[in-house]
Amino acid sequence: xxxxxxxxxLYDLNVDRRARTLLAEDPVQFVERYRLTEDEAEAMLExxxxxxxxxxxxxxxxxxxxxxxxxxxxxGSYLAxxxxxxxxxxxx
Amino acid sequence: xxxxxxxxxxxxxxxxYSNPDGPDASVRDGIFAAYDEVARRIASLRATTxxxxxxxxxxxxxxxxxxxxxxxxxxxxxxxxxxxxxxxxRVATNSALAKHIAAHGHLSGVDWAVAPTFTADHSVVxxxxxxxxxxxxxxxxxxxxxxxxxxxxxxxxxxxxxxIRTAIEQWDGDERVVVIGSGGISHxxxxxxxxxVNHAFDRRILDLVASGDTAGLASLSDAEIVAEGGNxxxxxxxxxxxxxxxxxxxxxxxxxxxxPEWITGLGFAAIMPVAxxxxxxxxxxxxxx
Numbered sequence: 001x002x003x004x005x006x007x008x009x010l011y012d013l014n015v016d017r018r019a020r021t022l023l024a025e026d027p028v029q030f031v032e033r034y035r036l037t038e039d040e041a042e043a044m045l046e047x048x049x050x051x052x053x054x055x056x057x058x059x060x061x062x063x064x065x066x067x068x069x070x071x072x073x074x075x076g077s078y079l080a081x082x083x084x085x086x087x088x089x090x091x092x
Numbered sequence: 093x094x095x096x097x098x099x100x101x102x103x104x105x106x107x108x109y110s111n112p113d114g115p116d117a118s119v120r121d122g123i124f125a126a127y128d129e130v131a132r133r134i135a136s137l138r139a140t141t142x143x144x145x146x147x148x149x150x151x152x153x154x155x156x157x158x159x160x161x162x163x164x165x166x167x168x169x170x171x172x173x174x175x176x177x178x179x180x181x182r183v184a185t186n187s188a189l190a191k192h193i194a195a196h197g198h199l200s201g202v203d204w205a206v207a208p209t210f211t212a213d214h215s216v217v218x219x220x221x222x223x224x225x226x227x228x229x230x231x232x233x234x235x236x237x238x239x240x241x242x243x244x245x246x247x248x249x250x251x252x253x254x255x256i257r258t259a260i261e262q263w264d265g266d267e268r269v270v271v272i273g274s275g276g277i278s279h280x281x282x283x284x285x286x287x288x289v290n291h292a293f294d295r296r297i298l299d300l301v302a303s304g305d306t307a308g309l310a311s312l313s314d315a316e317i318v319a320e321g322g323n324x325x326x327x328x329x330x331x332x333x334x335x336x337x338x339x340x341x342x343x344x345x346x347x348x349x350x351x352p353e354w355i356t357g358l359g360f361a362a363i364m365p366v367a368x369x370x371x372x373x374x375x376x377x378x379x380x381x
Contacts (some may be wrong), residue, residue, distance in 0.1 A: 011154045053283070058240060059323060062149045063282030076287070083284050091193060 008060040009034040094267035097332040099363040101273040104215040105352040109175040114353030126347035126360040129220035139270040145330040146215030147238040159205035164233040165190040170212030185232040196259035249329040252337025273334030275327025279356040290348040293320040294357035301343040308333040
């Protein structure tokens, strides 16, 4: 695992439209570009924010990743996924 | 003669713009009124320049370079984010004073990272837009590492605040400088606790500000801050630096509201110098009140 590779991938997705476009249009090349391991690639491509948070990556980057790249760019959906509970997300 | 005539601490919650109808109108109006009160007090202090100490949220600086602290010394614009009602604008700055603060630091052991051109984020532009821009005053952005590891140690934030004060007092020009520490108070950003607000912690922080206990605030551990106030509360580094820039001080809480709809405990306070020495700058600062 390369902590910094994932950190850079998350940062670029947050701030660089080209990274978001690459992820959307060619996820295989995206994974190669950032030299992600199989587990890291799976977490990112499946938007497993819980796994990313548990892995210790900066929560601002993880949240920003969800808010820029997910289908439902809402705080509620992010928290639901993070907490693995839809009930908690309804509080927000 | 240049002097720091006072300081303020205030929040920089972007949800005020992205979700203005989140809280009750009375809560929202109270927050905006607090910003207006700070703006009024800045005018009363006859400030000529305002320094706003903010925090990157892992947008401005990336894993390619993470400065511990930075000062913008030239052209400034912002915010970098797209926020409804807060369009990107050119920011009036005091480049000469900013360069002096940086140069003074480089000669005295405070190694400022410098940005000759800079796009500030909401942590600086929200206080600027609400409290500084209405008076057409120049603003100098300062950033302390509060949100991304490696964090600036709290004690170092205090040293930076003191250096800002010393640099200003050695400036040849006549400047009445106000410093704003932007951030906090309790908020959890991007974590599973996002939306939680710790009123008791926020009150404790504001009590320390009100009592002028800069050292007490700087002595808190990051572990305690995160546990009690969330990762967002690490922004109290900016409070410490603002208080240290005034020197011996006392504070006055202007307003506080716990706003879970905006995921933050929002606190405003004024920081005034107190007479602990009889130097000319201290006299000038006191006479300014």
